[in-house]
Amino acid sequence: MKTWKILALLLILALTVPGFLLAQSAAETGETVLKWPTIWVGEDSKAGEVERLVMEFNTLNEGKYQVDIEANPDYDGYRTKINAQVAANAVPDLFVFNPDPTSFSYYEGDRLMDFADELAGDWGKVFVGGAIGDATINGETKSIPYEIGVTPIWYNEALMVKAGVTEYPETIDDFWKVADKLKAAGIVPTSQMTGGTNAWTSMLWFSHIAMSIGGPKVWDKPITDPVFEKAAEILLKMYSDGNTTKDAVGGDAGVSGGHYLAGRTAMFINGPWYIGRVRGEAPDVYENTKIASLPAAGDYPGGQIGFALSNLAAGATDNAAKKGGVLAFMKWMTEPENVKAISMDSGAMFAVKFQTGAGDAVDPLQKKFTDAVNDASFVGTHFATVYPSDVVAEFGQALAKMALGRATPAEFLQQIKSVID
Amino acid sequence: MKKSINRSGSHIAIQAAAKTGKWFYILFFLVITFLPLVWLVISSFKTNFEFETQAFALPKVWMWSNYKNAMSMAGLPRLFMNSIIVAASTTIVNTLVASMGAFAIARETFRFQNLLLNIIVAGVLIPIIALMVPFFKLVNGFGIYDTLFGLIVTYSAINIPISVFLIHGFMGSIPRELEEAAVIDGCSFSQRFSKIVFPLTKPGLVTAGTFVFIFCWNEFIYAMLLTSSEVSRTLQLGIRFFRSQFVVDYTSMLAAIVITMIPTILVYVFLHDRIISGLTSGAVKG
Structure with missing residues (x-):
């Protein structure tokens, strides 16, 4: 009998203690509460301003609407969670997603709120040209274009000068000559990586090369097209003869970024969100960093990669108060002054137009990003925005195999194609 | 007699080789098991710059503040x-x-x-x-x-x-x-x-x-x-x-x-x- 009593007591405690804690956490406010699971928390450069704007929105709408941030700092985990919630038809009130082919499947059915009618009015005018069109499928705009990414080539001018290079190369042949000079001076020409979920840095090199050969519409071609084979050959050369670091195969973003920060590599690719890190941790590298497009590898020189990075979306609802709250919040977050505040603070770039004046402290490197896009002969997108996540994951695996000499460029592309098929 | 000495000599050599092999085997896996753990602890005392640029070096200054920050x-x-x-x-x-x-x-x-x-x-x-x-x-x-x-x-x-x-x-x-x-x-x-x-x-x-x-x-x-x-x-x-x-x-x-x-x-x-x-x-x- 004694054992039973102990077992029963343990069971009751195990099930009721957490329940008591839950009771403490529940709170009725009487307002329309919107839950917003977001990745813009913790270490994210936008976290501070986003939190401030949400608090300001809640103050302005006190007694009416309240937005509760649910912090999800891990992007891959967040994406998995949103996928599961959408599949279970329990879409969050508000959420953020990466607009790629996999995520655009959320548009199917009637799970997301459609903003097409509201965006047709004055609200739509705050967005940069083409942004709303990119978020519209079959006349439905079920997400709001928000953060955009630009990923030009970064190069360390001081290292170039040290190697006797006075001008950034204009063509890919000049690029190899520069690479040879850099190597002779003991500097590794490029940062690369095959690790992570998308081999980010190398995937961007590949995308730049492919667009330089095939133009902005290159992604309409099949992946086994000779354009991509040529691009793969150039990428393979970047992995050969000491043109990148030995740990690039299997390395992640910390490896490729770390070598650039340490001044060991002369060229690198990433977006403006990395500016803060370079400025804070490697001020010399920051001072010497210049922004450029890829040296021409084909008939389409001077292009840049620009893409929608994050869209805002909301679960469809019949609740008028909730719908009103979602619209009010979306409009608040896309007000040019609010977007400007986030951009100025974080260095991030947005699909919302805003003006900067003489009094605004725009980071010089961030300005170079804006100039790079403005000066580009065309702006195209990258591999990971074109293909679903399983294909993107295969890119790094196939690249590692090619870099280790176990696959030719044609076989590299064939491996990716097998996943596409 | 000579044969038996040779045999026992080779037997000892085999035993010594086996012992060395055993210890090599044990030490090899000890290192494989412990190295990542030691690396993890040492890395937790570095700055981010040191971590990204000198992954296998000791920290210049032991950053106890990382633990404070974590907490x-x-x-x-x-x-x-x-x-x-x-x-x-x-x-x-x-x-x-x-x-x-x-x-x-x-x-x-x-x-x-x-x-x-x-x-x-x-x-x-x-x-x-x-x-x-x-x-x-x-x-x-x-x-x-x-x-x-x-x-x-x-x-x-x-x-x-x-x-x-x-x-x-x-x-x-x-x-x-x-x-x-x-x-x-x-x-x-x-x-x-x-x-x-x-x-x-x-x-x-x-x-x-x-x-x-x-x-x-x-x-x-x-x-x-x-x-x-x-x-x-x-x-x-x-x-x-x-x-x-x-x-x-x-x-x-x-x-x-x-x-x-x-x-x-x-x-x-x-x-x-x-x-x-x-x-x-x-x-x-x-």
């Missing part, structure tokens, strides 16, 4: 408490439920007994990520989303196959005569479980409980899926607060990982004998 930024004390509640409660609920199930299968005789055991144990082979949507729907439907209770119920259910497998092995090894004597003395079905079999299965319960505890302590995917607020956040979610979509504060994250490893290491250090004996028993009797 304050992720709110580790609160998350520690949540993880302890979830892990301890799940361990209790799971081992109780699994031991009852294992008792029926191991000690009773009924049709399709082995089939039932195989079906339950086959659950070990199902990747938990495949069950995310149904678990989310269930937890949401029961109104226990974003609660520690929801996590406890889910973790208890997920771990039933492995616990039944381990406890069943132990229960199967208890002599039937003990139960028969208890029946003669007037024990009912439930008393046979609570007074005879359950107390004798303690090593198996500890083994299963240890596995469940460590699983709960390290689990991330379901903790992220089934919770949203700080009130129900566990340690593994807190560790992720040092990373964002493009930037990671590696060294504070490593400091947080070192802190969170301590309880699981302690659990294993104190209970490793029982874990190993439980595993062995499960393997033989299963």
